[in-house]
Amino acid sequence: MTKPPSSQNRGISAQLLDRPYVLLILTTLFWGGNVVAGKLAVGHIDPYTLTLLRWIGALLIVLPFAIRPLRRDLPTLLAKWWLFLFYGGVGYVTFNIFIYIAAHYAPGINIGLEQVTINMFVMLANFALFGLRVRALQLLGVALTATGVLITATHGEVARLLALDIGFGDLLVLVACAAYAAYSVSLRFRPVTSWLSYLVATFLGAIIASIFYQLALGGGIGAFVTALPTVTPQGWLVAVYTMLLPSVVSQMFYVRGVELIGANRASLFINLIPIFAATLAILVLGETLQPYHMVAAVLVIAGIFLAEFSARRALGSPQN
Secondary structure, eight states: OOOOHHHHHHHHHHHHTTOHHHHHHHHHHHHHHHHHHHHHHTTTSOHHHHHHHHHHHHHHHHGGGOHHHHHHHHHHHHHTHHHHHHIIIIIIIIHHHHHHHHTTTSOHHHHHHHTTHHHHHHHHHHHHHHOOOOOHHHHHHHHHHHHHHHHHHTTTOGGGGGGTOOOHHHHHHHHHHHHHHHHHHHGGGOOOOOHHHHHHHHHHHHHHHHHHHHHHTSOOHHHHHHHGGGOOHHHHHHHHHHIIIIIIIHHHHHHHHHHHHOHHHHHHGGGGHHHHHHHHIIIIIOOOOOHHHHHHHHHHHHHHHHHHHHHHHHHSSOOO
16 A cells, blocks of 8 residues: 655655765755855845845744754753854854855855865864874875865965965855864764754854854944845845755754764765855856866865775775
């Protein structure tokens, strides 16, 4: 007898949440789209308004489904409120607001390629803080991706490093990546709650951090209110996209991926962002793929393959 559609959907959802590779590939696809969204936002909605709208919208999407788990998880949420504030403020807001600002100064392809530095920061932090060993092939993979980043940040002229001649937008992306690496590493301390409770708590933290950035850099709440009528239809479409896929769906998928295979291995999939971001930048933004971008992309792909191969061999059995 055929199961009703609702039962089938639950089965498909359960299977999806047990497949870390699928989850992490979809996550990086949506985050690659977020890079393009940041470029499309330029001139249509300012970074501070976009960030605050994004997390308010994400909270409103999730909240109606989270009432029951919130009641159950409330003691944990209150006891660890500072941790959820850190997740939302550093992992969500600090990362994204610097990416959105960088979009005013750097091409979308660059912003995507340079996000591979997240896995390098994660590995360094795990080694320094927790003594987590990094194998030789993983180090080789990191070296290859680092080379790709240097080629991108210097626009194919690595000699510019000697003069510290790196674009302002490129530097902002590196700061953003350091923030997200801190978030990724700290997920090992994530309190045990339901997915919905986690999202609500971190989205609240993100809203608080967004208000802080609005007050400190965006001209205050008055500037936010004044900016709303000036947001163009394209700006609103960008805001809606960031609320749904890069926020609600991707955050849930990434946390689950880290839970299944660990922060070191999950962070390696962030190296796929350049591939998705570059493709979308060419198709949507009409950007031109330069020869140095192609060289960097090859290095990135080789780096993630070597590092993931090393991690899987160390475990002794592949993940599905």
